Amino acid sequence: MTVNGSAEPVIAVEGVEKVFDVRRKAAGTLRRERHQVRAVDGISFTVPPGEMVGYIGPNGAGKSTTIKMLTGILTPSGGRVRVAGIDPSRDRTRLARRIGVVFGQRTTLWWDLPLRDSYQLVRRMYRIEDARYARNLDACVDLLDLGPLLDVPVRQLSLGQRMRGDIAAALLHDPDVLYLDEPTIGLDVISKAKVRDFLRTVNAERGTTVLLTTHDLTDIETLCSRVMVIDHGRLMYDGGLDGLHAVGESERTLVVDFAAELPPVQVPGARWVRSEGPRQWLAFPAGDSAAPLVTALAASHPLVDLSVREPAIEDVIARMYGAA
Numbered sequence: 001m002t003v004n005g006s007a008e009p010v011i012a013v014e015g016v017e018k019v020f021d022v023r024r025k026a027a028g029t030l031r032r033e034r035h036q037v038r039a040v041d042g043i044s045f046t047v048p049p050g051e052m053v054g055y056i057g058p059n060g061a062g063k064s065t066t067i068k069m070l071t072g073i074l075t076p077s078g079g080r081v082r083v084a085g086i087d088p089s090r091d092r093t094r095l096a097r098r099i100g101v102v103f104g105q106r107t108t109l110w111w112d113l114p115l116r117d118s119y120q121l122v123r124r125m126y127r128i129e130d131a132r133y134a135r136n137l138d139a140c141v142d143l144l145d146l147g148p149l150l151d152v153p154v155r156q157l158s159l160g161q162r163m164r165g166d167i168a169a170a171l172l173h174d175p176d177v178l179y180l181d182e183p184t185i186g187l188d189v190i191s192k193a194k195v196r197d198f199l200r201t202v203n204a205e206r207g208t209t210v211l212l213t214t215h216d217l218t219d220i221e222t223l224c225s226r227v228m229v230i231d232h233g234r235l236m237y238d239g240g241l242d243g244l245h246a247v248g249e250s251e252r253t254l255v256v257d258f259a260a261e262l263p264p265v266q267v268p269g270a271r272w273v274r275s276e277g278p279r280q281w282l283a284f285p286a287g288d289s290a291a292p293l294v295t296a297l298a299a300s301h302p303l304v305d306l307s308v309r310e311p312a313i314e315d316v317i318a319r320m321y322g323a324a
């Protein structure tokens, strides 16, 4: 699998595009005008085996469209896609054995069947051998607490229960690559944590490559070492979360409790943000040390307490989306 010491990518996307032809009613007439939406507009990236990558961006950015091209559901309008060495749109059936897909917005399970029967159908579809099926099902049932749910028809499951059921279904055939399109949408905090723990275990123990789309940045912070940000079908950022802070020009905040109420304090290297009684908030570049600021403040005013707040990843992302 290795070339020049680095693993060959399991996902390789080169200048991929997807243009949708849509018909829209022209304003003030009954005519329908044809018009094109460039949902994905020349995106390139590779993912090595075993990596867990976050794929984020605002609504309509092109995330789901990208995932659909990576599964073979949609054919790209341009560019090149390879997953596990396979061209997804040409060889969708062969690719299906190598990938698992979860679309949080809709289930791949059979609505009227109990989970257990849905899994049996998956087993037959993928011709999963008995021992492997039993092993994988046991592991999923155990880690996702599916035991009490196996005999419940899918339509009677709550959203969180159904999502866990869907994730298990996507993993029964041991896929090399798992695509998750908003797997935590609508889940409560406990269910989200359960799903995250499970994904971390699967990634660590089976080495499954994971591409994860989400609007919950905690998913990204807890699971992904790498994040790709897309907007208007283009890749805006590809790298670590730390790098995002640098690109987003994030700031840390020094929260200072002075002994008395003071006018806004001025310290070189920091920016006064707000005051509330004797407490003041001062922002400074996330990459700078807080020490010189604290020294300067302590030298000029009596301090009671202070703390440093890390930049919220939400703010960084919001700034990026806004700038795009």
Ligand SMILES: Nc1ncnc2c1ncn2[C@@H]1O[C@H](COP(=O)(O)OP(=O)(O)OP(=O)(O)O)[C@@H](O)[C@H]1O
Pocket (backbone or CB within 6 Å): 020, 021, 022, 037, 038, 039, 057, 058, 059, 060, 061, 062, 063, 064, 065, 066
């Ligand atoms: N089948 C389709 N026909 C026409 N336009 C489409 C189709 N699918 C998606 N689009 C358009 O392509 C763009 C990207 O949509 P996509 O679903 O990939 O966004 P997304 O990043 O997944 O957004 P969200 O966060 O809301 O799920 C949108 O403008 C959408 O309206």
Ligand SMILES: [Mg+2]
Pocket (backbone or CB within 6 Å): 063, 064, 065, 181
């Ligand atoms: Mg989407």
